[in-house]
Amino acid sequence: MTPAGQQPGDFSPEQRLREAEREIFARRPEHQIEPSLERIADLAGLLGDPQRAYPVIQVTGTNGKTSTARMIEALLRARGLRTGLFTSPHLTSVRERIAIDGEPLAAGRFADAYEEIAPYVAMVDGRHPVRMSFFEVLAAMAFAAFADAPADVAVVEVGMGGTWDATTVADAAVAVVTPVAIDHTRYLGDTIEEIAAEKAGIIKPGAVAVLAQQQVPAAQVLMRRAAEVSATVAREGLEFGVLGRELAVGGQQVALRGLRGEYHDLVLPLFGAYQAGNAACALAAVEAFGSGNEPLGADLVRDGYAGVTSPGRLEVLRRSPVVIADAAHNPAGMAATAAAVTEAFGFPTLVAVVAMSEDKDVPGILGALEPAAAELVVTRNSSDRCLDPAKLAELARPVFGPERVRVAGRLDDAIEAAVALADEASAGHPGSAGVLVTGSVVTAGDARRLLRGAGSGAAGGEADR
Numbered sequence: 001m002t003p004a005g006q007q008p009g010d011f012s013p014e015q016r017l018r019e020a021e022r023e024i025f026a027r028r029p030e031h032q033i034e035p036s037l038e039r040i041a042d043l044a045g046l047l048g049d050p051q052r053a054y055p056v057i058q059v060t061g062t063n064g065k066t067s068t069a070r071m072i073e074a075l076l077r078a079r080g081l082r083t084g085l086f087t088s089p090h091l092t093s094v095r096e097r098i099a100i101d102g103e104p105l106a107a108g109r110f111a112d113a114y115e116e117i118a119p120y121v122a123m124v125d126g127r128h129p130v131r132m133s134f135f136e137v138l139a140a141m142a143f144a145a146f147a148d149a150p151a152d153v154a155v156v157e158v159g160m161g162g163t164w165d166a167t168t169v170a171d172a173a174v175a176v177v178t179p180v181a182i183d184h185t186r187y188l189g190d191t192i193e194e195i196a197a198e199k200a201g202i203i204k205p206g207a208v209a210v211l212a213q214q215q216v217p218a219a220q221v222l223m224r225r226a227a228e229v230s231a232t233v234a235r236e237g238l239e240f241g242v243l244g245r246e247l248a249v250g251g252q253q254v255a256l257r258g259l260r261g262e263y264h265d266l267v268l269p270l271f272g273a274y275q276a277g278n279a280a281c282a283l284a285a286v287e288a289f290g291s292g293n294e295p296l297g298a299d300l301v302r303d304g305y306a307g308v309t310s311p312g313r314l315e316v317l318r319r320s321p322v323v324i325a326d327a328a329h330n331p332a333g334m335a336a337t338a339a340a341v342t343e344a345f346g347f348p349t350l351v352a353v354v355a356m357s358e359d360k361d362v363p364g365i366l367g368a369l370e371p372a373a374a375e376l377v378v379t380r381n382s383s384d385r386c387l388d389p390a391k392l393a394e395l396a397r398p399v400f401g402p403e404r405v406r407v408a409g410r411l412d413d414a415i416e417a418a419v420a421l422a423d424e425a426s427a428g429h430p431g432s433a434g435v436l437v438t439g440s441v442v443t444a445g446d447a448r449r450l451l452r453g454a455g456s457g458a459a460g461g462e463a464d465r
Contacts, residue, residue: 013108020114021094030088030135031385035164039128040136044169046120047140050147051154051170054084057285058167060158060199061178061212063333064278067270067310068178069157071282076153077102078304079286079296084146084154086139086167091312091327091445098142100149113141135159139166153289161188163201175202175231176210176285178278180218181332186359192217200225208232208288210240212281232288234259236277240284245276247344256280259287261295268305271314272340279305312444314340317451321422322347322434323415325444325451329356331364334438338372341436349425349433351375351418353447354396355411356439358387365439366399373436375421377406379414381443411437411446 011019028034044051059069066087073085083101090096095104098113105113117140125131139159146154156172158165180196188195196218203209209226211219213236226233234240243255243262251269254276255262268279287296312327314337322345328337341350352373356365369376378392393407408414415437422433437447 013106013111016111016115017095017107020111023118024094024114024134024137027137028131028133030133030159032133033160033164034130034133036130037164037166037169039124039130039132040139040166040169042127043117043120043124043132043136043140044143046123047117047144051143053147054151055153055289056170056172057153057155057174057176057289058158058170058172058202059155059176059178059285060162060165060202061176062181062183062195062199062330063328063336064178064212064274064281065157067275067313068176068278068282068285069155070310071279071305071308072176072285073099073102073155074308075282075286075296075301075304076155076289078300079290081152082149084142084149084151086142086146086154087157088135088138088159089441091441092449094138097138098145100145100151105145109145110141113145117141117144133166136166139169143170158199158202161195161198161201163198165202168202171204172202172207174208174210174285174288175204176212176281177202177214177222178212178281179274179332180214180222181330182361183330183332193221196221197225203229203231205229206231208234210234210281210285210288212236212277234284234288236280236284240280242273242276242280245273252276252344254279256283256301258283258295260293263295263298263301266302266305269308270310271344272336273343274336274340275310275313312441312448314344315444315448317437317447320430321419321426322431323419323447323451324434324436325447326436326438327441327444328438329360329365329440331361331368334365334368337436337438338369341434342372345434347432347434348429349374349422351377351421351425351433351435353377353379353411353414353418353435353437353443354392354439355379355381355386355389355414355443356392357383357385357442358391359385360387360440362387362392362395363399366396369438370399373400374425375404375406375418376400377408377414377418377421379408379411381411381440381446383440383442386440386442411443412450415447415450
């Protein structure tokens, strides 16, 4: 908040942004969950329930949430709608989490959004035994900013789970569930069924549930929830899906079957079969959101997908050698990343740089990466939750073999070492080796800052979704 006796206009937008960030980040981090919708509902009520000022498409799942949300938003904008987009965590600046019409809030507008709700946040803090968290405050800021815009529709990504996530205070007209896998077991449960049950909480009475292809136990839980609340169900592989895909320069060309028609020759500038599945889910969500039974129109869908981006998801940061950043942070996500890198780039030699949080399934993640990576450099990222590199190396050696594992104390040194290994491996054969920097959203964000100088603000988000 602005210091007593001074007005927001007395400070630059950047100064006000830094102060807002300082206060927000001083709150309980988003990985420390206190399950309840009471705090966010109380704050939303004080703000006039801004989340009810526009229809909402909500996205949950274990992997692919952010990419799917960004594709949904791009298609809605192609339809001429004014959009709000809330995603998490961020890669380089907290402002990324709240976007209007595809653009993150500017520094001054982000500070405005915080300053406008801060007095009400303080009131809610005083009413409850547990103060509002970092994530709850950001969700409220997003809801209020979208109402002020005003947005025609908001695309809202769940932080963790669904039932108790702060974003679920909104009643989504369309609920999208990307593939469910094992992650965040401390809070969501340690079985697919338990995790799916938490995520199923976003499916509200009368909504349309758009379900990506799921493991059978997850699908059963989601379908049961949909039946209980009389939601309409659209399932990938049945009501919609991917008809075909082939590699293309900078991504892939896909054909999709939506809920209202087929769409061919779509250029998707993202890598991996899983991104084609995400695109199918996004298409079905936007079709379900619209009225009538007419297809969206091939040109609209082509335009929407042609410019879509998903930073930190198999993102090429430099060339010669190619260095790619990816936010994979659980075994299922890493398996998809490894398959996509192999398919799209086909490096005879891939050097992986890995830093990850200490609470992750480290052997499972490393096991999924090992078939694709010839060499491994373990290191640390900027999060205080990062696993110590020496401990990570200890866990990696049984998976990769001692001779394939190297340790670097800092990410910049790790990337430099990996580049040197790739250069050595590709001597005389340019382009035959590449570097993949992965293991968490924080790691991907740190790599972007090091290699691109992208953004400022606080590092990467604490939750490693």
